[in-house]
Amino acid sequence: CTACHDPHSAENLFGPNFTGSELCFADMLGTAFALEGLVSGTRLPAHLSLTSPPPRPAPAAPAAPAVAIARAEAPAPGPSTASPPAPAAVRLGPPPGTSASGRGCVTNECHASLVSAPVVHAPSGQGQCELCHVAVDEPNHKFRLAAKEPELCYQCHDRPPEARFLHGPVAQGLCTVCHNPHGAPHKSMLPEAGKDLCFNCHSEMGKLVLSARVQHPVEKDCNACHDPHRGDVKFQLRKDLPDLCIGCHPAVKDAVDAATVAHEPVVKDRKCVNCHNPHGTDVPKLLAAVEMDLCLGCHDKPMDTPSGPIIDMKSWLANNPERHGPIRNESCTGCHQPHGSKDFRLLRHAFPRAFYHPFSLEAYDLCFECHEKTLVLDQATTTLTGFRNGEKNLHYVHVNQKKGRTCRACHEVHAGTKPKRIRDFVPFGEWQYPVNFEVTENGGRCASGCHVTRAYDRLQEVVQK
Numbered sequence: 001c002t003a004c005h006d007p008h009s010a011e012n013l014f015g016p017n018f019t020g021s022e023l024c025f026a027d028m029l030g031t032a033f034a035l036e037g038l039v040s041g042t043r044l045p046a047h048l049s050l051t052s053p054p055p056r057p058a059p060a061a062p063a064a065p066a067v068a069i070a071r072a073e074a075p076a077p078g079p080s081t082a083s084p085p086a087p088a089a090v091r092l093g094p095p096p097g098t099s100a101s102g103r104g105c106v107t108n109e110c111h112a113s114l115v116s117a118p119v120v121h122a123p124s125g126q127g128q129c130e131l132c133h134v135a136v137d138e139p140n141h142k143f144r145l146a147a148k149e150p151e152l153c154y155q156c157h158d159r160p161p162e163a164r165f166l167h168g169p170v171a172q173g174l175c176t177v178c179h180n181p182h183g184a185p186h187k188s189m190l191p192e193a194g195k196d197l198c199f200n201c202h203s204e205m206g207k208l209v210l211s212a213r214v215q216h217p218v219e220k221d222c223n224a225c226h227d228p229h230r231g232d233v234k235f236q237l238r239k240d241l242p243d244l245c246i247g248c249h250p251a252v253k254d255a256v257d258a259a260t261v262a263h264e265p266v267v268k269d270r271k272c273v274n275c276h277n278p279h280g281t282d283v284p285k286l287l288a289a290v291e292m293d294l295c296l297g298c299h300d301k302p303m304d305t306p307s308g309p310i311i312d313m314k315s316w317l318a319n320n321p322e323r324h325g326p327i328r329n330e331s332c333t334g335c336h337q338p339h340g341s342k343d344f345r346l347l348r349h350a351f352p353r354a355f356y357h358p359f360s361l362e363a364y365d366l367c368f369e370c371h372e373k374t375l376v377l378d379q380a381t382t383t384l385t386g387f388r389n390g391e392k393n394l395h396y397v398h399v400n401q402k403k404g405r406t407c408r409a410c411h412e413v414h415a416g417t418k419p420k421r422i423r424d425f426v427p428f429g430e431w432q433y434p435v436n437f438e439v440t441e442n443g444g445r446c447a448s449g450c451h452v453t454r455a456y457d458r459l460q461e462v463v464q465k
Contacts, residue, residue, distance in 0.1 A: 105127070105129045106124060106127060106129070114182040114183060115182065115183055116183070117180070117182075117183030117184050117185055118183075118184075118185055118186075119183060119184055119185065119186060119187060119188075119189055120182070120183040121180075121181055121182055121183060121189055124181075124182045124183060125183075130146075131146070131156075132145060132146055132152060132181065133145060133146065134146050148173075149173050149174055149175055149176065150170075150173040150174075150175050153175050160229060160230060163230035163231055163232055164231070164232045164233075165230060165231050165232065165233065165234055165235070165236055166229070166230045166236075167227075167228060167229055167230065167236055168201075170229050170230055178190065178197060178228070194220050194221040194222070194223075195209065195220060195221060195222050198222045205279060208279055208280055209279050209280045211280075212279070212280025212281055212282060213281075213282045214280060214281050214282065214283060214284060214285075214286055215280045216278050216279060216280060216286060218248070225237060225238060225244060225278070226238065241270070241271040241272050241273065242256065242266065242267075242271050242272050245272045245278075252339050255337060255339040255340050255341075256339055256340050258340070258342060259337075259339070259340025259341055259342065260341075260342050261306075261307060261340065261341050261342070261343065261344060261345075261346055262340050263337075263338055263339060263340055263346055264305075265298070265338075266338075266339055266340060273288075275287060275288060275294060275338065276288060290330065291330060291331060291332060291333060292327075292330040292331070292332055295313075295332045296313060296314040296317070299312070299313040299314060300312060300313075300314040300315070307344045307345060308344075313414065316414065316415060317414065317415050320412070320414075320415035320416050320417055320421075321415070321417070322415060322416045322417060322418060322419065322420075322421050323414070323415040323421075324412075324413060324414055324415065324421060325370065327414055327415055333348075335347060335348060335366060336348065343366075347366055348366060348369070349365035349366040349369060350362060350363055350364070350365040350366060351363070351364065351365070351366040351367065351406075351407075352364070352406040354406070355405070355406060355408075355409055355427070355428060355429075356403050356404065356405065356406070357404055357406050358402050358403070358404060359376070359399055359400045359401060359402070359404040361373060364376070364407075367407060372384065375393075375395050376393075376395050376396055376399045376400050377396070377400070378393055378396065379392070379393055379396050380392060380393055381393045386443075386458060387420075387456070388456065388458055389443070389456035389457060389458075389461050389462055390457070390458070390459075390460065390461030391461075392461065394456060398410070408427075409426055410422060410423060410426070410435070411423065418437060418439075419439060422435065422437045422446075423435055423437075426448060426449070426450075428449065431449070433448060433449035434448070434449075435447075435448045436448065436453075440455065440457070442457045442458045442459045442460075443455065443456040443457040443458050443462075444456060
């Protein structure tokens with residue numbers, strides 16, 4: 001018995017502090033009844049038994065010393081010996097005057113509603129109200145808690161470890177803000193399930209989540225990301241960012257792990273929530289704003305990066321109305337991988353960085369996601385491009401060679417002022433030389449630093465001198 005009970009004194013009714021499972025005390029009344037069979041010649045008083053078994057015949061052998069387990073009475077002294085004063089009584093069953101069913105206070109006449117919920121706290125279900133409540137004036141039905149929260153709860157539930165951040169009710173030691181101590185409709189004696197319980201207090205967050213057109217699937221249960229009691233990460237997050245997010249988003253994890261070029265918002269400050277609102281938004285992918293507005297919220301000034309300077313893209317787009325297709329669709333991620341990339345400028349696929357580059361299809365993977373490969377494979381065409389002299393494909397002439405010119409040699413990637421975003425100036429090392437491009441009726445001409453003035457005509461081939 002002493003494995004669980006202190007034989008001399010204790011702070012609790014049945015022994016030392018309860019620190020294990022509720023199951024340890026869930027059937028104490030059954031234990032009380034079992035004592036009748038364990039101790040020879042002993043019977044509990046009727047009001048302490050779960051049932052009222054018939055009297056047993058007197059044993060033939062001399063009776064063992066009497067063992068009385070009652071509310072406050074000491075065992076009766078034997079006929080020829082005097083007994084020492086009785087110790088404090090221990091009550092294993094319901095108090096006198098309750099029903100023989102062992103339900104204690106929760107009878108049909110009294111507090112039956114406390115145990116009518118689908119999930120019932122073990123002491124309530126076993127009628128062991130005295131584990132938590134102590135009679136102050138029993139005839140007038142006045143009781144007090146055996147201890148204050150949360151110490152009362154920790155008599156049975158393990159005390160949690162220390163943590164840096166505590167949920168408000170936990171910090172105040174108020175377990176019953178979230179848990180009903182008698183019974184409730186949901187697991188862990190919660191009065192409401194999932195996010196509905198949280199929104200009782202976090203009402204502003206509830207309005208955001210419930211009104212959002214795009215909701216995070218885990219918002220059905222806030223506990224998926226937050227520990228409801230405590231944690232070592234702010235907001236009781238179960239892990240720090242980005243580890244918390246990429247645990248459910250393996251494709252993002254792969255991109256981040258494989259990236260040789262990192263996107264600063266992913267790895268600094270608020271990390272994932274720099275761009276995403278995890279609780280809900282009106283924009284796909286839980287973005288905090290429409291994609292281009294979100295990107296230009298940071299790219300509104302010149303930047304120095306490990307892969308080179310970046311211009312004030314917001315101002316550039318505002319001043320250059322002729323836009324590349326993805327920009328017209330307000331999709332920066334059409335070309336850029338926002339979580340990290342193996343290619344410079346966070347590009348999704350390979351694209352030559354230098355002014356000159358030997359031609360290969362692999363080198364232009366990014367462009368060929370949208371443009372036809374034959375644009376630079378066919379020497380002659382009448383349909384692939386307007387940049388042709390008669391049937392001579394001038395894209396092939398410029399690009400498909402050992403010292404090929406890249407697309408950026410002639411075109412602005414994001415936006416420009418001329419048709420097809422032909423550049424005003426071409427970067428060649430530190431030199432920005434003018435292109436001097438002019439549109440003609442059936443073609444055009446330019447006089448760049450690469451060559452003297454040359455023209456092309458789609459209907460009548462221009463013979464260059």
